[in-house]
Amino acid sequence: MTQALIRKLEAFTALSEAEKAAVLAAPATVRQLEAREDLTREGDHVNAVNVLLTGFALRYKTLADGRRQIVSIIVPGDFCDLRAYLLGGIDYSLAAVTTATVGIIPRERLDQLVAAHPRLRDALTWCGLVEEAIAREWILNVGQRTALERAAHLFCELFHRLRAVGLTRGKRCELPLTQTELGEAMGLSAVHVNRTVQELRRLGLISLEGRELTIHDLPMLEAAALFSPAYLHLAGRSAERLQRA
Amino acid sequence: MTQALIRKLEAFTALSEAEKAAVLAAPATVRQLEAREDLTREGDHVNAVNVLLTGFALRYKTLADGRRQIVSIIVPGDFCDLRAYLLGGIDYSLAAVTTATVGIIPRERLDQLVAAHPRLRDALTWCGLVEEAIAREWILNVGQRTALERAAHLFCELFHRLRAVGLTRGKRCELPLTQTELGEAMGLSAVHVNRTVQELRRLGLISLEGRELTIHDLPMLEAAALFSPAYLHLAGRSAERLQRA
DNA sequence: CGCCGTGTTGACTATTCTCAACCCAGGTGG
DNA sequence: CCACCTGGGTTGAGAATAGTCAACACGGCG
Numbered sequence: 001m002t003q004a005l006i007r008k009l010e011a012f013t014a015l016s017e018a019e020k021a022a023v024l025a026a027p028a029t030v031r032q033l034e035a036r037e038d039l040t041r042e043g044d045h046v047n048a049v050n051v052l053l054t055g056f057a058l059r060y061k062t063l064a065d066g067r068r069q070i071v072s073i074i075v076p077g078d079f080c081d082l083r084a085y086l087l088g089g090i091d092y093s094l095a096a097v098t099t100a101t102v103g104i105i106p107r108e109r110l111d112q113l114v115a116a117h118p119r120l121r122d123a124l125t126w127c128g129l130v131e132e133a134i135a136r137e138w139i140l141n142v143g144q145r146t147a148l149e150r151a152a153h154l155f156c157e158l159f160h161r162l163r164a165v166g167l168t169r170g171k172r173c174e175l176p177l178t179q180t181e182l183g184e185a186m187g188l189s190a191v192h193v194n195r196t197v198q199e200l201r202r203l204g205l206i207s208l209e210g211r212e213l214t215i216h217d218l219p220m221l222e223a224a225a226l227f228s229p230a231y232l233h234l235a236g237r238s239a240e241r242l243q244r245a
Numbered sequence: 246m247t248q249a250l251i252r253k254l255e256a257f258t259a260l261s262e263a264e265k266a267a268v269l270a271a272p273a274t275v276r277q278l279e280a281r282e283d284l285t286r287e288g289d290h291v292n293a294v295n296v297l298l299t300g301f302a303l304r305y306k307t308l309a310d311g312r313r314q315i316v317s318i319i320v321p322g323d324f325c326d327l328r329a330y331l332l333g334g335i336d337y338s339l340a341a342v343t344t345a346t347v348g349i350i351p352r353e354r355l356d357q358l359v360a361a362h363p364r365l366r367d368a369l370t371w372c373g374l375v376e377e378a379i380a381r382e383w384i385l386n387v388g389q390r391t392a393l394e395r396a397a398h399l400f401c402e403l404f405h406r407l408r409a410v411g412l413t414r415g416k417r418c419e420l421p422l423t424q425t426e427l428g429e430a431m432g433l434s435a436v437h438v439n440r441t442v443q444e445l446r447r448l449g450l451i452s453l454e455g456r457e458l459t460i461h462d463l464p465m466l467e468a469a470a471l472f473s474p475a476y477l478h479l480a481g482r483s484a485e486r487l488q489r490a
Numbered sequence: 491c492g493c494c495g496t497g498t499t500g501a502c503t504a505t506t507c508t509c510a511a512c513c514c515a516g517g518t519g520g
Numbered sequence: 521c522c523a524c525c526t527g528g529g530t531t532g533a534g535a536a537t538a539g540t541c542a543a544c545a546c547g548g549c550g
Binding site: 423424425435436439440443 | 531
């Protein structure tokens with residue numbers, strides 16, 4: 001069930017069988033989330049680390065008057081709150097989009113894990129760095145890209161991330177967000193998202209129907225998005241490259 | 246010279262004299278940067294960790310056609326590239342705004358440091374989490390806030406962060422960014438920044454002249470910005486609170 | 491059968507951008 | 521010592537992107 005996580009970690013470094021087994025065994029319990037259910041609210045304090053196993057989730061922040069911004073999309077294999085137990089209180093909320101399952105790794109268990117398998121510590125740190133890199137790209141996205149570029153970019157990112165954990169089928173992948181939610185992720189109104197998506201369809205770049213995204217021409221979509229996958233750091237095995245150096 | 250860093254870390258946990266001494270001694274060398282000089286470029290690979298000791302710096306990303314987005318403002322005590330040696334290549338560039346000095350901590354030295362003082366490892370991880378929290382708030386900023394709110398928010402954040410490391414004098418602090426740069430940080434054009442700053446002045450909330458920012462009424466400015474300092478995680482000593490729990 | 495959530499469309503508005511000009515202070519070279 | 525040049529800040533006018541409001545369509549579910 002933590003397959004996706006292992007697959008992701010292996011983009012950083014090859015894992016031994018013992019390490020893989022340790023990761024697989026890490027979650028003490030698994031929790032089921034209903035669609036729309038909150039896992040965490042702003043201000044909560046956590047003492048475990050949650051890994052998303054199946055489904056989609058959103059990390060979001062709200063303003064006092066209700067405006068909401070989605071600050072990350074969480075897909076299987078992603079951590080919901082890596083190391084967040086070090087913070088006094090969490091600064092975001094986290095909600096499931098679809099029904100979802102999360103693996104709960106208690107803090108002590110994580111400590112044991114990295115003590116027993118030192119390379120996993122680096123792997124987890126790397127996960128945090130990638131998350132941060134994605135956040136930076138999102139700042140660029142909302143700050144500089146036009147609506148069309150923004151939407152195209154979001155679709156490219158999601159597709160690459162899902163492909164990295166084996167959740168694409170050919171040119172297709174799941175995309176269970178409503179247009180309102182897509183708008184909250186891109187800093188656009190729902191109406192404008194609708195028109196923008198239609199434009200991408202009209203250009204023959206994508207189809208989006210029934211919670212499923214089809215990318216007809218990924219290179220073209222990437223060009224339209226000014227997308228370059230480097231920031232996802234999935235290109236492979238940076239740990240190994242380091243060793244050789 | 247790493248005073249600011251120590252001060253910041255102490256917002257997470259009280260440090261022993263030995264730990265403070267270790268942090269002070271961490272930088273193997275100090276490098277001087279000219280105003281506008283790049284420390285890092287997209288794609289670079291680093292094998293050390295740089296701490297900003299004096300001056301201001303910017304982390305930024307660019308689009309193929311030249312659009313530029315500043316993704317973080319780095320003030321004394323902040324890391325320029327914490328743990329970035331784990332990445333295959335860096336996904337951002339980093340430039341000094343003013344003349345600046347950075348302390349260079351080689352990777353091995355950092356490893357020794359956290360091995361000798363385990364609590365410092367958590368402190369550094371905490372720094373990374375705070376950085377990430379700031380990035381999330383910036384997504385919210387560009388995604389949802391109006392131009393006026395955005396500018397007010399940026400000023401509030403900077404003031405709080407500088408105050409935390411002892412770099413404010415009463416209601417004043419340095420702010421050496423040009424209006425063009427402020428625009429690149431907020432996703433606004435330089436012209437619009439100008440009009441927005443004037444509006445904040447007209448409201449009597451701030452003065453901004455000669456690279457110096459004065460906040461006449463911080464509570465009012467915070468209200469105008471929908472600012473709440475929780476995300477900066479400076480409220481103190483989360484490590485201690487954890488222990489008591 | 492009717493309701494609700496989501497997607498779609500049109501008409502109008504408004505925030506923000508672009509372009510272009512101008513000002514001013516500080517630094518440089520003659 | 522002064523002329524000039526440059527980088528930043530400021531202003532105005534017009535254009536464009538994106539937002540708002542309101543209505544309607546459609547499908548699934550109670």
